[in-house]
Amino acid sequence: MKGIVDAALRCAGTAKVVTIRIEVGRLAGVAVEALRFGFAVCTRDTTLDGASLDIVEIAARMRCRACGHEADVDTWCSGCACGSFDRDVVSGQELRIKDLEVLDVS
């Protein structure tokens, strides 16, 4: 959470941060509700107070090492249609600050 606040303040410079957009993969292991709660607590009475947190969920997708088939998955343990469980994660582990919307303070 400190990472979000630090990065937002650093990248915004003197501008006011309006929105912080975060990408969270479905396999990232992070509870979105906990992020929201932590954000509200950590930004209270700071220059980020009032900024909104825009959380974009990224679908989880895996590629089978046995047959090469790629598919969206819901969990770590959903196997490939060919029967293999040996798969690489293509997407879904993101935990990234994408960008900010800022308002220049004149």
Added chain:
Amino acid sequence: MCRECGCGRATEHHHAGDEHHPHDHGRPVRRVAVEENLLANNDRLAGEVRHRLDHEGIAAFNLIGSPGSGKTTLLEQTIRSLGTGVAISVLEGDQATDRDAQRIAASGCRVVQINTGAGCHLDASMVDRGLDLLQPPPRSLLFVENVGNLVCPALFDVGERAKVVVMSVTEGEDKPLKYPHVFRAASAMVLTKADLIPHLAVDVGECIANARRINPHLVVFLVAALRGDGLDEWCAWLRLHLS
């Protein structure tokens, strides 16, 4: 205040799609790219720790498991089993007390206790500071016993060579399915308290199969640390990392 852009207008006004919220009050909202991993600071420091350990030939293992899974007993018996031929040091993570550090010290190896207070996992900065105190010798094994927790430690790289998930057979065969992240992140799983299997309804084969549905490359050791079963295989795997 407009909730969408933060401007001072009390009334609702139009924000169109991707046009960076054109406003009728003359102050455009602009988008600033960040593209930064939330755990970037931790991962950067973990990389430095890994580099430092690799440079000195120190193989570090991050032991992750529930409270009471048998991590400390496994370590005590591992230290005994590896004998004096291998230099071993230990970073102990717990919310409170230095009980585990005392147990490890009694086994005769270097140990530093890290207390996290309210924290539920070790991160790279804690391990970095712990290593400054511990000063593990070159060409040695280092064990980081994480805070007892099957969830959060899975997400935090501390610069280890490998994560090892420690799970006791009493925890039940479904734990890999219920707490998949750590089983995916780990290179090896040690199933402890194997001597209790005759007294339990647990299906160990099913437990291992579940873990390998998450991570087919997981190396599995079935160990009864107090009785010594399985320690030779586990210790042989550890020695592989010393070469």
